[in-house]
Amino acid sequence: MHEEMKSGSCCSGEKGEGSSVPEKRLGWHEYFMNVAHLISRRATCSRAHIGAVIVRENSILSTGYNGAPSGLPHCNDSNCIIYESKHPDGTVEENCVNTIHAEINAIALAAKHGVSIKDSDIYITASPCIHCLKVLINVGIKTIYYDKPYKIEQIDELLRLSGIRLVQVNLASNLKE
Numbered sequence: 001m002h003e004e005m006k007s008g009s010c011c012s013g014e015k016g017e018g019s020s021v022p023e024k025r026l027g028w029h030e031y032f033m034n035v036a037h038l039i040s041r042r043a044t045c046s047r048a049h050i051g052a053v054i055v056r057e058n059s060i061l062s063t064g065y066n067g068a069p070s071g072l073p074h075c076n077d078s079n080c081i082i083y084e085s086k087h088p089d090g091t092v093e094e095n096c097v098n099t100i101h102a103e104i105n106a107i108a109l110a111a112k113h114g115v116s117i118k119d120s121d122i123y124i125t126a127s128p129c130i131h132c133l134k135v136l137i138n139v140g141i142k143t144i145y146y147d148k149p150y151k152i153e154q155i156d157e158l159l160r161l162s163g164i165r166l167v168q169v170n171l172a173s174n175l176k177e
């Protein structure tokens with residue numbers, strides 16, 4: 001018993017052989033973006049794996065990942081149903097009929113449990129599509145933090161008109177704006 005207690009320590013930086021440089025403490029942006037990436041690993045649509053975390057005052061209010069509605073069959077290679085839509089700029093976008101986007105699932109979960117998400121921020125592993133952005137504006141999200149850019153040129157105007165902030169938290173490098 002005592003042996004076990006001694007071998008486990010909650011604190012880094014203990015002196016003596018084998019001690020290493022204490023790991024740098026995660027900043028809030030890295031913390032929430034890492035959580036978003038972890039959540040994305042629950043995604044079921046084979047098109048993309050996206051995670052989202054809604055945060056206010058450094059507390060997580062809701063989370064979501066992309067996938068089929070609760071209780072319905074998950075996407076996989078055989079039932080992922082892709083449809084194409086054409087953006088006014090001429091680019092063709094592909095989406096899956098079965099899938100709800102991660103941001104919308106995070107909003108739906110908050111609604112389900114009656115959690116107010118007004119004036120909160122969202123961390124998403126990729127920047128939102130224009131459809132999700134419209135909903136993020138309407139639920140009162142202040143800042144969207146994203147890791148990987150996804151067709152940002154298509155949401156430029158909506159960002160400018162709405163005043164919602166879009167900030168990159170690229171885990172591979174540092175915080176950029």
Ligand SMILES: [Zn+2]
Nearest residue numbers: 045075080096
């Ligand atoms: Zn799918």
Ligand SMILES: [Zn+2]
Nearest residue numbers: 101128129132
């Ligand atoms: Zn979307």
